[in-house]
Amino acid sequence: MDETKIINFTNSSKNKLTPCSISSVKIKGFMNDYLETMLKVTIPSQYELLESTGRIDNFRIASGKKEGSFKGLVFNDSDVYKWLEAASYALLFTNDDDLKEKIDNTIKEVKDAQEDNGYLNTYFMFERKKERWTDLATKHELYCAGHLIQAAIAHKRVTGEDTLFDVAIKFADLIVDTFGPDKKRGAPGHPEIEMALVELYRETKNQKYLNLAKYFLEERGNGYASTYRFFNPEYYIDHKPFKELDEMTGHAVRMLYLCTGATDIYLETGDEEIFSTIERLWENLVTKKMYITGGAGSRYEGESFGEDYELPNRRAYTETCAAIASYMWNYRMFLVTGEGKYVDLMELVLYNGLLSGISIDGKHYFYVNPLEDRGKKRRQPWYECACCPPNISRTLTSFPGYIYTTSDEGVYINLYENSQANIIYKEKEVKITQETDYPWDGKIRIIVSTEVIDPFSLFLRIPSWANVFDITVDGEKLNKNLEKGFLKIFKPWKGPHEIILNLPMDIKFVESHPFVRENLDKVALKRGPMVYCIEKADNKEGDVWNYLIDLNEKIEPENYQINSKRVIKLKAKGYHEDIQNWEGRLYSQSGRVKGEKKKSDINLTPYFAWANREEGPMAVWIRK
């Protein structure tokens, strides 16, 4: 394997930062447990599901190898492609011949279903051929094509093979030949192909793919993405031109994929109007429309963003795919700017609203991630609309690629994870070892050694949750001035040099802007990047929905296990109210029906791990 190859992103001329290859980092910590689960459980079981639900059969039917007609939802092809992308990344960590065979066989089925002219979508076959490109709003044709392209690039970069890539190029070329200002006009109802086309441009250097991505972005607001009006144009983010958007609106995943693709387009075109738009939208997201878990999308209806500060807990929609989209978008924003705040958000989303989408056993999924529930919501083994499960897989198998970046000035440590890395900087290796129990412990021992003779900068992200920190380099204390959220250490690094970074994981009480009226007089607890919740399984007395936390009592972190997964729980003190005397009444006009207030221990566990055990109420925001 060529260690220098950047798997998930190639560099752009406009990047401030250069991504590092997935294969340049060997992870061993918290995220490696997930990676292991991906390899052993999730990816194999998802393949079985792709087969058993007819998703691969759809390709066999399209190629005439099998009798029957298309089964499932119009975008089912994309689940196969997302799995292929994830499985390709997985090959970086395993020599499993069985997996390799599954990938090759699946690629063969995909290839055989492609028409001579390059067209490939198993829904639009036979009698539906005539419907091709007639309903871009809801039929996900370009969306599926985008996932094909992304999978193909991943597969080519990992294996060096062109089997899937040739298929993707053929289809991409057909799409290039079909759409444009002087050809068929159109824009995808569900953005996705934009980022794929930009990556294809990066891979091939062929400008036509970038041009088409740009065209699709600029075509929005003309009604081409919302031709079928089951929802209003806002749902498709087609109500105004992209550059006029000033609010995160419409379908949350569509909106966030659009922003991600737009950032890619900016990275290659340098169109500053695009960048000022996405900055404005990002501000709106993080200051008015984001859950404390990093989740996004408040409404079930239209799976959409709500108004500013509309962040219901029980009916939070917060689709797992929206969390993934936010993670992808923030990474690109970081590549543009080198600003730590974007990585802070990646970290927040990852450990909370994204990981909550998968069970500890690696084979149950949340599509929707509420912040409060009576406990009836359980992760499912699969969904008819299964966009989230393979999206999780491709994100977690590519995780090592997000830990480091480089720039002209040096090497960035974006994320902390027990790991060993060989980063290429100025064509030489920089070896970086992180010894840490992050995200459970903020102490990180970093060993750096390199053949680079000239001094360069090592940039360490100081997460925004850490308002104090300590750092020594080879035992010497450092000045702690931050630049864009990073601590910059400029020196010769031949080494080995030892850095001890300590990010004290004090327990923080978080409050919401008062306009989030349902969080008034409530707090959420965070420790490091982790958001906590209270769940019945750890709190047997009374009902956790009636807990009050005593903020004056000491709260202690404690080692704990949830389904054999090691976590840190928080042991707090507080009260629970006996609400027996509310029975049968919804409103009381004699003032609060007083219940006995009993002293209670309150056990808080990480939000991502909820609903892995017995059913029962859960809440992130706790009365104080």
Place this chain on the structure above:
Amino acid sequence: MDETKIINFTNSSKNKLTPCSISSVKIKGFMNDYLETMLKVTIPSQYELLESTGRIDNFRIASGKKEGSFKGLVFNDSDVYKWLEAASYALLFTNDDDLKEKIDNTIKEVKDAQEDNGYLNTYFMFERKKERWTDLATKHELYCAGHLIQAAIAHKRVTGEDTLFDVAIKFADLIVDTFGPDKKRGAPGHPEIEMALVELYRETKNQKYLNLAKYFLEERGNGYASTYRFFNPEYYIDHKPFKELDEMTGHAVRMLYLCTGATDIYLETGDEEIFSTIERLWENLVTKKMYITGGAGSRYEGESFGEDYELPNRRAYTETCAAIASYMWNYRMFLVTGEGKYVDLMELVLYNGLLSGISIDGKHYFYVNPLEDRGKKRRQPWYECACCPPNISRTLTSFPGYIYTTSDEGVYINLYENSQANIIYKEKEVKITQETDYPWDGKIRIIVSTEVIDPFSLFLRIPSWANVFDITVDGEKLNKNLEKGFLKIFKPWKGPHEIILNLPMDIKFVESHPFVRENLDKVALKRGPMVYCIEKADNKEGDVWNYLIDLNEKIEPENYQINSKRVIKLKAKGYHEDIQNWEGRLYSQSGRVKGEKKKSDINLTPYFAWANREEGPMAVWIRK
């Protein structure tokens, strides 16, 4: 006009109580202002809208008088029928020849659109003829038929004419011939025809209409009401047999109409399993799924009920039609039982969640009635789906009929309103005058006189909000034992006798069951039956969303005007927080960003009257 004729309901053998005629009561108070508005503004303007939006033209097109094709939503016919019902009631209060002519002309258009075999639905004409009765789930064919029947009965009872009634009978007979266990099987996706068929049975004494209503009720749960599965069967309340329902679920208006129809069926059949079902459902509604305004239906998606205690304020759906349905259902429950608690609910719904659906000017409507808003939601002059506006009209024009009922034991005063009534009891007149400023003042002077010689009981409802009250009869204090929420006064009433009832309208602080977690640490204020809110228009300092009310300070009622409508506002004291320093932040982990807490006057106005003035934030639940 025959004063004894019961306009809105005829009596059933199973009724404990007998309804009184709309025309037996001349109202002069708060509700009469609405009645006047109906006559002068709402009914004429709705007629114009029925014309300008093509709703009457649809009939002209169906009969071939006009070229063109059906315009609008599939259930647009029902808006015309609801208007005809309201306009018929209106004829009880006005001799307006123009209105009479509009009614007659509209009936002629309806009649001319009917086919020889009785079929009548302007959507299912011409090329859509073959689709008749093929999609009962979503196409509202039986729903529209139900509204035709209700309008026809109202028109016949008010005018004595058979013009519309003959049309309705002809269609009803076709439906009877079409559906049944041994004929075409089916059940309406949107209940409504059940109550219409029962009333038609009452009007005609023809058992076949009752049988069909019963059949439609019992057919649910077999999949006949949810054949087209855009939503799940629960949406259509078709997921289990009616008698097995134990929770208010699915589409709120459908569910509540179903309960209303089921109560009618119980009233005529005495099927106790139906009654135990509706009692169970009613308990679920009022103890777990009802807003403090009486509104019902928590979710935008599917316009549906949520889970127990799922009562979001900002995203409350609380469709005006659901409030009307609850009002209708509770009236029937009262007829069955004589229990005051059902009238308490009618009163709550009427003055709050129902009247909020119409503006003070009588020509703007809320379809959705949130309990908290930033102020962008405004009443609209009409809706594409205009079910609510004419539903309000038929409810408010029939209001006088709900004030009194009779039983073997005597006369019930259900509702209080400045008014004069001639109630028929044992075939003799009982004259009852109410002198009152209700609902603004709880003092009611009641003058009773009659030719009935024998003593009988007068039942005065003591609303559940009044935990104390005073009453004198001819100056003498009475024993205050309540029976089923009523004070029973048994005596000879030849009179005139004077009753002075005083229901002190203390200001009450209402709290929610703690499982409504967004209302924790907040109160709502009520005075008498009125629920109050805070609105920008009356509170210029700061933002009402940041108000805290001081419950230890005295709160004073005060005369006030909202768009020239006289109301009682409440003047309270409290604080408002300056939230400038939250700007740009959604979460703060340094604990609450302290704002200066400024002493403020807090002005509360009745919820029903919100959004009649300038835009601005509003909230019912206030931090304390």
